[in-house]
Amino acid sequence: METLSENVCFGGAQGVYRHHAQSTGCDMTFGLFLPAEAKLHPVPLVWYLSGLTCTHENAMTKADAQAHAAANGLAIVFPDTSPRGDGVADDDAYDLGQGAGFYVNATQDPWAAHYRMWEYVSDELPRILMANFALEEDRQAITGHSMGGHGALTLAMRLPGRFTSVSAFAPIANPSASDWGRKQFTAYLGADEAAWAAHDASCLMRQDGFRGEVLIDQGSADQFLDLLRPEALAEAMAARRQPGVFRMQPGYDHSYFFVASFMADHIGFHARALAL
């Protein structure tokens, strides 16, 4: 593993690291914020999964996350959103291929060779993090924005016991019924929709729910509301009696200004769930 940068930040350290990943068959880059406490003992870890077009860097620099992580003694990891590189399949559209991995393991060509983001974020990266940094494996929480909110919710529900709490900012809530989902699932997973439900937060919520609390924030002026379909998730949460909160925030759009505005609430929510 190679250290690309480390900056002192809110008394801790914001690092960027690169490593070869077996799962995706390419080099992967991630950001990791470690609070000052990590110099003394392992600390809990919050996962932040990013949205379409993002790399590891966007939320690391624009989401106001480190201040609140430091205040609560939490680490935050910022994985990339897809495999990368010249030898990795891509598409001219911003919402397919590099920058748009959708946190699934692709089974269809030309994607199957590298697009194994589910395996990367659920298995390989956790092992790398636990082996190399002062992190508590049994104290993890997860959040994300847009496509990353989809990733956070699906990982949290399909890996029971892994995360104490899950939250999301404007998640792609029902991709099986959205152009942010149908196109990508067809490409990555194939036309058989039976394979899609395992990657649809609203379907998973209806079926299994989450063993813990859920926090969802959605802006009422989000320019992508028709694609996100928050109503499907809100309905599923209520129908399942899922412990948690769904908040429609008046006037907010899909930008990082929205994410930053509620980051303190999300980090605080996870800190409480982690008993910090």
Place this chain on the structure above:
Amino acid sequence: METLSENVCFGGAQGVYRHHAQSTGCDMTFGLFLPAEAKLHPVPLVWYLSGLTCTHENAMTKADAQAHAAANGLAIVFPDTSPRGDGVADDDAYDLGQGAGFYVNATQDPWAAHYRMWEYVSDELPRILMANFALEEDRQAITGHSMGGHGALTLAMRLPGRFTSVSAFAPIANPSASDWGRKQFTAYLGADEAAWAAHDASCLMRQDGFRGEVLIDQGSADQFLDLLRPEALAEAMAARRQPGVFRMQPGYDHSYFFVASFMADHIGFHARALAL
């Protein structure tokens, strides 16, 4: 004046606006955060001047500023760092020409036609802001980073009564004695060093000081310490008995991770000076 974007942010609004500037003879873009209180009544204004290579956007997205401005009911303006455009003189170096206006009025060709950033930030932009937004003209404070810290300190000292308080993050503190200064002052102001002292924070501090409190943060691991020359400013502040605080922050570098880490302190400092 054209509205390029407005995003709801921490209960207020983060806007980006473009207008033709008489001073610089070109279109100029700035960011302005208005807290929720500005919908009800005029609010105090903090100026944030940015550093080399930055536009209006960098600090607006990476400095964690809006959270603290909103908490204190303050507006923050993020001006650009130079004139821009195809017809505006430039240089291949990152530290001269576009993105590197140094907050002076150039007197030398080819810069004199457009490089009038002193006039822009001290006169034209303030008039535009006061005429178009709910801002209190008699309650203003100023801060900045690197070249913008230089700008903040020189404006504050040379415009007595304009700003209640001044702070800076890793300012270019003594440009007359630095390669971040001598090169640019020679290009913009000419070889006669007598014209330079009015744009050197350490010279101004020795000569006049500031009528109010000063807060300076400097990272001890800043990769540009030799160019910033914080020791000149620290000596001048102490020699003049300038009310204020100079803090050497261990381990921090020159990045926005450093700026963000201490933004709460700077906004809080200005809020107290503005009697909020």
